[in-house]
Amino acid sequence: MDNMQQITHDSRGIHHDHCHLKLVNFEAHENHIAHETEGLSNKCLVVRRGKPFKLTLLFHSRFWNLHIKNLVLEVWLGSLSERIPVQFSDKGSNPQRWSAKVYPGNIHSESVTIHIRSPVLSSVAVYNLLVHIATEQTTKSFAVGSFVLLCNPWLSDDPVYMPHNVQIQEYIKSDYGMLYMGTTLNISKRPWSFGQYEPGVLEACLKLLQVSPQHLRDKHKDYILRADPVYLSRVVCAMVNCEDDLGVLQGKWHGGYKGGVKPSEWSGSADILNRWLLSHCQPVRYGQCWVFASVLCTVMRVLGIPSRVVTVFNAAHDGDASLKIEEFYSITGEKLNLSKDSIWNFHVWVECWMRRPDLGAGFDGWQVVDPTPQEKSGGIFCCGPCPVVAVQQRCLSAQFDTPFIYASVDADVTRLTVNGGQLVGRTVDTECVGQLIYTKSIGSDKPENLTHTYKSKKRHQMEGIVGSTEMSAVGRTLTYRQEKELQSFPQRCGAGPSGGTSPGLEVSLNIDGMPSVGESIRLRVIVTNQSSDSRVLLEHLNAQVKEYNSSTRETFWELHKEVPIQPHEVLTLQHTIAPSQYDSVLAGDDIVNVAVVIKDTRTEERFLDAKEFNISSPEITMEIEGGDSIEMKKRYTALVSFTSKFDKTLKEAVLTVEGSGLLQGKHEARLALLKQGEKIEQKVTIMAASPGTKVLMATFSHSDSPAVISRSFHKVSVTAAS
Template identity: 60%
Template sequence: MEQAVRGRGLIPDNCQLKFVNFEIQENHITHETVGLSSHQLVVRRGRAFQVTLIFQQPIDWSMYNFDLEVQLGDLTERFPIHFSSQCLSSLHWSARVFPENVRSHSVSVHVCSPVLSAVASYHLLLHIQRQYHIFNYELGTFVLLCNPWCKDDPVSMPLEVQLQEYIQSDYGLVYVGTDQSVRHKPWAFGQYEPGVLEACLQLLQVSPQHQNDRQNDYLRRADPVYLCRVLCAMVNCNDDLGVLAGKWQGNYTDGVCPTDWTGSAEILLQWLSSNCSPVRYGQCWVFACVLCTVLRVLGIPSRVVTVFNAAHDVNANLIIEEYYSSKGEKFNISKDSVWNFHVWVECWMRREDLGADFNGWQVVDPTPQEKSAGIYCCGPCPVSAVQRRCLHCPFDASFILASVDADVVRLIIRDGLVVGRSVDTEWVGQLIYTKSIGSNKPENLTHMYKTRTKTPSPRTYSSSGVFGRISVPPSGIVSGLKVSLEVEKTPSMGDSICLCVTISNHSRHARFLTERLNAQLKHYNSCPHESIWKDHRQLEIQPGQVLTLHHSIPASLSTSLMAHDDIVNAAVVIKDMNTKERVLAAQEFNICSHDISIEVEGGDRIQMKTNYMAHVSYTNHCSTVISGAVLCLEGFGLLQSKHETRQALLQPGESIQTSVSIMASSPGTKLLQGTFSHSHSPGVVSRSFHKISVHN
């Protein structure tokens, strides 16, 4: 793409530059940046790119000195154009012209940036000098990104399949639910959507680091550690003009419910078009996916990671305290918490600041939970540092370690007194998942964070909780009595929920027991609400006996009270009637919803700017009539707005269905999202996604 250039000074005809061609198409192929921009040059540091200069008439380069100059704010560097066939250096700015091309109207100049250049948009100038005369041209701008294809770049990645997955792929999966029933939701990272690159660069420009000291910020942008910290803080808006405002409870009528987002592009473009006003609302997976998009765009390999049963350890003692009533009801009185799942980002880099032992994947968490060095960001912290329990490793190693490997102390409270206590060393960090390379299957990363199998320590835990300082025994066995609680099978919406309580008597005498079982609804990151179901009974267990007790929560509860994202917290308290000792076991699980069918005529590979029909349907698999049924379809880049279909009554076995015309305006991976809800549900009952590949 040729463009006219602007020169300064009285320029003679024999060195007038008429046009410059940044050879965008060819350079983008060479630099693996195809699709990031259609109108400006985007290249990677440490690799040469080509610029064609077209003069008014042939020019004798031997009569002049030719220099290029790159400008970045107030920082400039000027360097000569050499006539040489030798390779360019990636240690400093350099340029060359092949000797055979120096007597032509059109000359191709090869320019190479240092491998540790700042990530930014640069201005490029040309200076032509002969004796005491200097002629200056403004050639235009280009964007310089990190280069994971270059072995000397700190973000270098060894395998092409890794680069395809962690840099070039615009589609991913986020794992949610519970460790007992893992679900996944797709996400369109959207780095090839028009305007996304500009939004990512704007994040750096409006950051507090840039606004406070632009020159220092530009100098430090060569370091991926610095880039990650700045961008991590900028994805949330707690300290700055960041992208997303977080909200975890209440209604979302003044914004978008976090579960409704399906991709990063819509969020980033809304932020950019609103003059950097925060987009409402995000939760952990939304923050993480947007950060993953930004890092991939700027050339830092990254992936989205889910930790199941992730702890938030407020007092940094690696102990999470949970409080239950003697009936098994969980109380909301602890400052600590365990989320059923928490999503963060891993990015890949060499840690020149820490040494080779800490190279590789680094945790970066943009969800605003705790401040790090005064701002709401977390990381980059080496995963290897978490595995080795290097608590003082920068950045935020102790907080991340607690997220995956804290101990849970469960306390039974009655009349303000602790009447039972146990320690669970396995609950936190049960599973750590990410999407596998080239596959929709999960890759288990748990062993990367936790190598040892934790066993109960012989010591007791001393904790200063809300009930004062208490000593907690290390095991869940009370005087030879052991209790466990399991879900017999993963329950589906409309089915009864079957719970199994197992009691083992390891003592030498019979035990007379009271069993109290309780179930509460909760969101993935919150304490349970009021009880939805209770049960109790009295029983006797003989020495050495193992009792298995079966309980059933009615199907009507899973239909009318539970939404798609709800989780059930179930707990059982067994009380010895003679000794008054109590032992507790708890379990959390989610209810599987029924799928929404989404089919696209002609298959899932479509052409741009062509109409296709999408057929959507949901079948009532429950045994009862559903009233006020609503089937909704939406898709950024495919539909202009939501499409809703309503039906007053949906009989058992009956389907609600609709057909919608879709058309894609840009290439890449797009997602159609279908949701189903009804008048008796507190939220969306079912949510399904359909991936579509769009091609020119």
């Protein structure tokens, strides 16, 4: 940035004589270090509210006489302005007002250095600065430039203050995150480059505020409210999706992604924000929950609000606000798409750190802000900020959207087995939803478990005591209601009598190991006969592929067989799904729903258990010469390779490499045939133009697979040239 700003006359109708002010030095380098804003912009001064920053005025005359001139600064924000008399003594100033002070030793024959302090509750925005110089005869005014003002988590009076610097380094300054995805049985992770130091990102974040409906509707009111991080988080949350406004991302969860980028191919926020900015606020296609959340996290960190990306495994979408989720299965274990409720295998949102004076000190701290457009809040597609402690304590009246967030992490799941429009089995699971809640640990790629911050152990212990006494009454209500709903679906299940559950038989379904593409899936059903009678059982197993956030698709594997069991016997039934039985429908990171229904042929009682798990991607190796830390503007070689472990020859194998901030475009290697044990590799030259953390991404596919079967990510740390 050019610190020496040329002076222009103010255009607000003031007549000017000969100008005595020559240049203004915004002291950007020193201010950026002092305000922890290094790297956010090389075009303008970026400072934090409530902390003084320096400004040096240089004059034409060598005789700057304090006794005959008064110096006044004026800050403008839209149509709002405040005049700031420059003090030349140590008189106290009001921290709620703007102040400007010249300290002893900062006055020279041709220059004066002024320390400007904004109120701690100033609005986040771009401000314009004027200088007024008054003598006994005239007043000269100069427009000297603009500066950006951000929240200040280092300052104790700021509502976003964090007490520990190690937290601020992770949740404000770090441009790198780790996303956790998949299922609780096989958690996968991928790095994400938040990219707040990439060129254009600060400008995009500020533009986002300027084109929000709130600003376009009432600029004056919006500027005033921007001092409040609660307000800012709701505005930004709505603007990350494009459902109601000129927002950044368009969501897409089904079908193809023609005309855009498949959500799984993004690896950083900077590319998305810059595309939006350069397209004059046209939505970027396409996003899903982790993309929405990661972009929101970037914007909040840029604005100075501590933020982190959080994954909820088995997140419920409670469509009827009942705090209960219903799932339906046929008598052969097929999951049926009959409910408006749903459970996402994982859902990603953001936690932002702030005080909540609107609710009281007891609700300060981490707040859930969810930009994925699911339900409207206050008439727009946003969610939060919802205090995490309100969810844990079940304070459902606390703003904003606490009931929806509470259901996401703590709803009960009722699994109903149906046959010919009749309810023939019912189980209640109080532990499935919100089973695990992860975020990246401070200073490490390992996950930090946040489950206890959302869920109260005491509540679940109490519900465990009363659950059995409530079962029969709730069951009767559900049976009556579901008989009405299921009348249009009798053809899905064969005829059969209704039945109950029995304490004499227990059934559990387990997945052995962590299945990877090209390997067998091994299932284990454990049946315990607690009675003194031998039984003949019918075992039904069903496997269906599904998206992480939607209903199951068609069955790709099933099994039906008769199984005898002796009194008090514990029977383990092993089953294997070979790669040849799933490779035409499953790819890397796809999720499988498997269910088992055991029927007692004598009593006709049925017992259900179900599991969902994801198929791991085969490994892609990525190595950078000299290690994973590189210098800016220097060329490095990266070698990317994939070795096939498949027991068949793969046709038309493609290895693709890309990386925002490291590579231009995509680089591909192709082989017509790739045999077991053979390798496909691609060598690329990378060079980073800016410091920070970048992500190199590689994918592998072949013609027999329905999609990319492997996607890998590699973190690269970029430092300034030595």
